[in-house]
Amino acid sequence: MYNPFSLEGKTILVTGASSGIGRAAAIECSKMGATVVITGRNKERLDETYLQLHGEGHIQLVADLKEEESISYIIDNVPVLDGCVNNAGITVTLPTSFINKDALNNVLQVNTISPILLTQSLVKNKKIKNGGSIVFTCSTSGVYNAVVGNAIYSASKGAINGFMKNAALDLAAKNIRVNAVSPGMIHTNILESGIISEEQLKEDMKKYPLKRYGEPEEVAYAMIYLLSDASKWITGSNLLIDGGLTLL
Numbered sequence: 001m002y003n004p005f006s007l008e009g010k011t012i013l014v015t016g017a018s019s020g021i022g023r024a025a026a027i028e029c030s031k032m033g034a035t036v037v038i039t040g041r042n043k044e045r046l047d048e049t050y051l052q053l054h055g056e057g058h059i060q061l062v063a064d065l066k067e068e069e070s071i072s073y074i075i076d077n078v079p080v081l082d083g084c085v086n087n088a089g090i091t092v093t094l095p096t097s098f099i100n101k102d103a104l105n106n107v108l109q110v111n112t113i114s115p116i117l118l119t120q121s122l123v124k125n126k127k128i129k130n131g132g133s134i135v136f137t138c139s140t141s142g143v144y145n146a147v148v149g150n151a152i153y154s155a156s157k158g159a160i161n162g163f164m165k166n167a168a169l170d171l172a173a174k175n176i177r178v179n180a181v182s183p184g185m186i187h188t189n190i191l192e193s194g195i196i197s198e199e200q201l202k203e204d205m206k207k208y209p210l211k212r213y214g215e216p217e218e219v220a221y222a223m224i225y226l227l228s229d230a231s232k233w234i235t236g237s238n239l240l241i242d243g244g245l246t247l248l
């Protein structure tokens with residue numbers, strides 16, 4: 001059947017696949033025909049994702065992206081890829097005057113340094129095919145807007161957005177495309193941690209023109225587009241997925 005959005009025959013690496021957006025991305029990519037390589041720190045949660053994948057031949061790699069040797073471990077164990085979703089990420093809420101070096105290092109290591117080093121290693125080791133596609137999970141925060149207490153997180157995502165654009169330019173000669181998605185608030189573990197009360201969430205949702213937060217699958221669909229041949233003339237773009245929030 002004609003489908004330019006199909007991922008049939010493609011192999012896609014998804015980081016942060018043990019939860020939330022990464023889990024949805026891995027599952028939805030597999031439903032679109034891809035073989036996926038999933039990574040995350042937590043083996044149990046990664047197993048839960050693995051069990052929900054469609055089709056066969058998928059690979060799981062338990063790796064902590066804070067450890068530099070994890071990058072070599074992933075490189076040594078991934079087949080040649082058609083796509084990579086650099087999605088693993090963490091957040092911290094600290095007003096600017098309370099920022100400290102540990103918190104800064106922690107968030108930048110996972111959200112910025114590791115995805116950059118992983119991308120560099122994948123390309124250097126010829127693990128991304130000619131015609132391949134790399135997608136970063138950015139955020140509205142740090143790219144399109146700002147949120148109180150979110151300075152470190154915003155810095156990490158703003159930096160990845162800058163890297164994405166330059167890498168798109170550098171890798172165009174190899175016919176490798178590099179893009180990003182920037183979600184607004186999405187229903188994942190972040191919201192279920194209890195830090196933000198039910199009431200606060202309801203109030204916050206009203207700020208969205210579409211009057212709700214997004215679902216992980218709604219981000220995954222945008223990733224699928226950027227991974228598929230349907231987007232083969234798109235590179236260096238950051239796709240906003242925010243229910244209209246940043247229109248205001």
Ligand SMILES: NC(=O)c1ccc[n+]([C@@H]2O[C@H](COP(=O)([O-])OP(=O)(O)OC[C@H]3O[C@@H](n4cnc5c(N)ncnc54)[C@H](OP(=O)(O)O)[C@@H]3O)[C@@H](O)[C@H]2O)c1
Pocket residue numbers: 015016017018019020021022039040041042043045063064065066087088089090110137138139140182183184185186187188189190
């Ligand atoms: N949810 C939102 O509202 C939202 C909005 C905009 C952007 N984002 C971005 O979307 C991405 C996914 O977030 P999410 O909402 O899906 O969060 P999540 O449910 O908390 O998932 C985060 C994922 O990142 C992985 N991870 C964290 N630290 C890691 C490390 N040191 N090494 C390897 N993997 C690590 C986690 O693995 P473990 O399970 O092993 O801990 C998990 O798979 C992040 O980059 C986040 O910044 C989220």
